[in-house]
Amino acid sequence: MAKNRTLNKINFDKRVFERVKFKLEDEFEKSILANSLNIFGKNFLINFKLKLKTSSVFQTDVKADLLMIDVDYKRWWVVEVERIKGTSWLTEHVLPQIEKITHINYMDPEIKNQILLTIKKSFEESGQNYDTKKLKDLILFNQPEFLVIVNDYPKDENQWIKSLYNCSLLVVNIFRDDFLNYIYLKDQRSEIKVINTLVKQTDLVNILLIKKPSIIFDHSDNFFEADISSKRNNLYQKRVKFMIDPNKRNIVRPNFSNPLIKLKTGKYEILIKNRNITLTDCK
Numbered sequence: 001m002a003k004n005r006t007l008n009k010i011n012f013d014k015r016v017f018e019r020v021k022f023k024l025e026d027e028f029e030k031s032i033l034a035n036s037l038n039i040f041g042k043n044f045l046i047n048f049k050l051k052l053k054t055s056s057v058f059q060t061d062v063k064a065d066l067l068m069i070d071v072d073y074k075r076w077w078v079v080e081v082e083r084i085k086g087t088s089w090l091t092e093h094v095l096p097q098i099e100k101i102t103h104i105n106y107m108d109p110e111i112k113n114q115i116l117l118t119i120k121k122s123f124e125e126s127g128q129n130y131d132t133k134k135l136k137d138l139i140l141f142n143q144p145e146f147l148v149i150v151n152d153y154p155k156d157e158n159q160w161i162k163s164l165y166n167c168s169l170l171v172v173n174i175f176r177d178d179f180l181n182y183i184y185l186k187d188q189r190s191e192i193k194v195i196n197t198l199v200k201q202t203d204l205v206n207i208l209l210i211k212k213p214s215i216i217f218d219h220s221d222n223f224f225e226a227d228i229s230s231k232r233n234n235l236y237q238k239r240v241k242f243m244i245d246p247n248k249r250n251i252v253r254p255n256f257s258n259p260l261i262k263l264k265t266g267k268y269e270i271l272i273k274n275r276n277i278t279l280t281d282c283k
Contacts, residue, residue: 012183015179016178017177018175018176020174020176024083028083029066029081032066032149032172033045033066035174038182038184039172042071043068043071044069044123044130045067045069045079046066046068046123047066048063048064048067048118049063050064050114050115050118051063054103062100064078066079067115068147069138073131073214073219074138075138075145075194075214075215076139076142076144077144077146078101078144078145078146078147079146079147079148080097080147080148080149080167081149083151084150084152084153087155087156090154090159090163091163094160094163095164098146098148098167102146102166106144107143112140113140116135116136116139119139120132120135133220134214138214141214142211142213142214142215142250143211145192145194146166146167146192147168147169147170148168148169148170149170149171150170150172151173151174153187157189160189161190164190168188168191170186170187170189171186171189172184172185172186173185194215195269195282196210196270197210197211197282198210198252198270198279199211199266199267200263200264200265200268203264206253206263207251207252208242208253208268209250209251210250210252213250216270216277221244222243222246223241223244223255224244224277225239225241225242226239226240226242226270226277226279227239227240227278228263228279228280229279229280230263230279232264232281233264240254240256241254241255242254242255266282268282269283
């Protein structure tokens with residue numbers, strides 16, 4: 001969609017829409033928040049100004065701009081909204097901010113509970129209906145993803161994409177006609193591939209830690225079955241039942257028919273496709 005780079009006007013239904021040029025970043029952010037349904041569909045988008053503690057003694061605490069929650073409660077994003085300025089804006093402002101946001105320990109009990117309470121408060125104040133159990137499972141046991149939204153195409157876009165290697169980059173253009181009707185165009189310039197992992201840290205206990213459990217199973221499930229193909233364990237399409245910890249939903253326990261078989265320590269990739277779950281060695 002490179003043609004959108006120079007679009008300042010568009011014609012639609014015999015009307016002319018001009019691109020809204022925001023003078024302030026706060027105006028752009030408020031416009032996205034107020035019109036999230038037109039931009040992100042039924043995903044939940046909330047204002048998020050909670051100060052979070054970074055995991056580094058060399059970095060100050062940080063506030064992100066927004067949070068986005070998948071309507072099916074499978075994924076969630078920490079969102080940073082930026083208004084494109086000069087060529088040095090990336091290195092002087094965006095990268096230092098993203099460096100802090102992406103290095104927060106979102107599995108820290110205090111932090112994830114603060115985030116959950118903030119989301120609930122926002123939903124209750126706005127009258128938004130939501131699934132309490134699914135939301136709790138998502139925030140308490142799933143790592144977030146990171147999204148940067150900009151109001152224009154950076155001139156040095158390749159540098160932005162390379163620098164924001166752990167974030168997705170989305171351009172949102174907003175157009176308005178003389179009757180205050182709006183059109184919203186979004187262009188995904190980069191998108192981080194979601195790799196869901198299972199990690200077995202020790203042979204002393206037969207448990208694995210899953211990075212994004214809500215993608216694989218529902219909050220009401222007690223177990224799931226997966227086909228394991230692992231050279232590390234000399235297994236090929238071995239169907240195995242995994243029991244889900246009822247209290248810590250990101251911990252699972254493989255239940256082999258032969259109790260002498262145990263997965264070796266290491267990292268595995270878990271994938272669900274057409275309701276079939278597979279587990280392989282991480283590359």
